[in-house]
Amino acid sequence: MNFSMPLAHIMSIQLQTLSEEDCADQLGNIFRQHKIHHLPVTDEENRLVGIVSQTDYDRIRYGASLFRNPDAESYNQALLRSLRISDLMTKDVQSLRPTDTIAQAYQLLKENTFRAIPILEKGKLVGIVSALDLLHYCFQNQ
Numbered sequence: 001m002n003f004s005m006p007l008a009h010i011m012s013i014q015l016q017t018l019s020e021e022d023c024a025d026q027l028g029n030i031f032r033q034h035k036i037h038h039l040p041v042t043d044e045e046n047r048l049v050g051i052v053s054q055t056d057y058d059r060i061r062y063g064a065s066l067f068r069n070p071d072a073e074s075y076n077q078a079l080l081r082s083l084r085i086s087d088l089m090t091k092d093v094q095s096l097r098p099t100d101t102i103a104q105a106y107q108l109l110k111e112n113t114f115r116a117i118p119i120l121e122k123g124k125l126v127g128i129v130s131a132l133d134l135l136h137y138c139f140q141n142q
Helices: 024-034 054-064 070-080 102-110 130-141
Strands: 038-044 050-051 116-120 125-129
Touching: 024 038, 024 054, 024 070, 038 125, 050 054, 050 116, 054 070, 102 116, 102 130, 125 130
Parallel strands: none
Antiparallel strands: 038 050, 116 125
16 A cells, blocks of 8 residues: 555545535535535635534534424524534644645544544645545555
8 A cells, every 4th residue: 555645646626615604504414415524614715714524513413402302403403593604613724735645644633533634735725535535545455
């Protein structure tokens, strides 16, 4: 296996993104429809300003429906409609470049609790690499 391969070879480039002002109630549909677990948040010039994970979304929904109210789903939707992506996103996001290696991505994921790394080129979002992408690479190249 070539762990010095650049991330450009394995990163996802068909990205779903959000803006800070988007409403949080659309998260569930995006996660389900696209079968993804991380959504980069970008500004008008495609610069990364944050990231929202499925875990962030689930944490908010769980807290809203904690008391098993018969109207929990309507409470959840009202809460999510009242929140902006900027209220949920992680703002201090570590990133890598397309020329960085699979070994560097592995090391960064190993040392942290996040499970996806946005890939930036000249300050603009060009891709994302998840822990699952690294696993796919390892199993396809054994």
